Amino acid sequence: MASSADVSIAxxxxxxxxxxxxxxxxxxxxPHLPEARFHGIGGPAMQAHGFESHWPIEKMTVRGLFEIIPRYRELKGIQNSLRDQLLAERPACFIGADYPGFNLGLEAQLRDAGIPTVHYIGPQIWAWRGGRIKKIIKSVSHMLVIFPFEEEIYKNAGVPVTYVGHPLAEMIPVQPDEAAARRQLGLAQDANVVCVMPGSRMAEIKYNTVAFIGACKLLLQRDRSLKFVVPMAGEKQRQYFLQLIAEAGLQDVELMLLDGQSHTAIGAADAVLVASGTASLEVALFKKPMVIAYKMMAASWHIMRHMGYQPWIGLPNILAREFLVPELLQNAASAEALADAMWKQLSDVPHRLQLVQRFTDMHHSLLRNSAQESAAAVLKVINR
Structure with a gap:
């Protein structure tokens, strides 16, 4: 096989x-391209494979329609700078890993210049902003999707597509070990444990924290034995979270704060209060009852609430095509409503048993060797 030293993938x-x-x-x-150069913008998981990041991934994270406005100029400058670099270099292909607002625009310009583009994962055009398919057709040479129903959508639109499975379905065991997770966290095997996940982004923490911890305080009035485990994405998030709790007068609620360890926290829990997003799918793969909640800037909510195509926002409910678990959004996500919904998840034993079976079936439907499947698709795109 020819050397891969001359191969560059952005x-x-x-x-x-x-x-x-x-x-x-x-x-x-x-393993197929041992000497290839991988570079662009990424974080520690990518850097573990010899990836060179030209900008810190932390510079890129922003959420919401209005929250992006103050950052637009900076992000556009990064996009233009990277585009110029790649047009000069002409890598074998460009791979946009999610982040469609930034990546699809960049992919369109690169593809126009003859550089193959792969997008991993498909934007949720089945949930909202279906008009984006027109931009995808112009921008993407090959789409990698992580949900089985997405393949037909892109095929029908004429976009080459490969279903590669969801990486989380491989990372999380089909039969999680709750006892081991509790031992790891020093929790009693017979403890009543609630995992609280207000989000990893600063904006999510800002809008979700007070309602989530207010719900914990109300739950303690029903069961003083409850233990609350809260995985934090980083020190910055932890400090902001504690600040919000103190400002709301909720510092008397005893919480076990963890540095990361979100999977261990979910695995140890009887039920989870989780912000909508990928974390809700993680909870489903751990076969746990949950309440999905989400709050955001009021202006963003008033626009986005009318843009959805489905009655669900949580990935477990979208995959099930029904409300398997409760969703409480914006004003409906009050501390009182969250506490009531969580209490039902903790106490309804038949419902818990039903969820285990439904989530197990869901897990099997998402299980593939995603690293192997996605790599094979990219190798085909670059003719290796």
Whole structure:
């Protein structure tokens, strides 16, 4: 086989979830391209495979329609600078790892210049902003999707597509070990444990924290034995979280704060209060009852609430095509409503048993060797 030393592949991930996806893809590619240069924008999961990041991934993370406005100029400058670099270099291909607002625009310009583009994962055009398919057709040479129903959508639109499975379905065991997770965290095997996940982004923490911890305080009035475990994405998030709790007068609620360890926290829990997003799918893969909640800037909410195509926002409910678990959004996500919904998840034993079976079936439907499948698709795109 010809040397891979002359192969360059550019990748952009703008958030930790994209870093995880791209990290697995690069792990699948590296054995086939041992000397290739992987570079662009990414985080630690990508860097573990010899990836060179030209900008810190932390610079890219932003959430919401209005929250992006103050950052637009900076992000556009990064996009233009990277575009010029790649047009001069002409890598074998460009891979956009999620982050569609940034990546699709960059992909369109690169593809126009004859550089093959791969997008991993498909934007949720089945949930909202379906008009984006027109931009995808112009921007993407090959789409990698992580949900089985997405393949037909892109095929029908004429976009080459490969279903590669969801990496989380491989990372999380089909039969999680709750006892081991509790031992790892020093929790009693018979403890009543609630995992609280207000989000990893600063904006999510800002809007979700007070309602989430207010719900914990109300739950303690029903059961004083409850233990609350809260995984934090980083020190900055932890300090902001504690600041918000103190400002709301909720510092008397006893919480076990963890540095990361979100999977251990979910695995140890009886039920989870989780912000909508990938974390809700993680909870489903751990076969745990949950309440999905989300709050955001009021102006963003008033616009986005009318843009959805489905009655669900949580990934477990979207995959099930029904409300398997409660969703409480914006004003409906009060501390009182969250506490009531969580209490039902904790106390309804038949419902808990039903969820285990439904989530197990869901897990099997998402299980593939995503690193191998995604790498094979990229190798085909670059003719290796």
């Amino acid at each position: 990748v952009v991930a703008g958030e930790p979830s994209g870093d995880l996806l791209a990290g697995r893809l690069l792990g699948g590619l590296r």
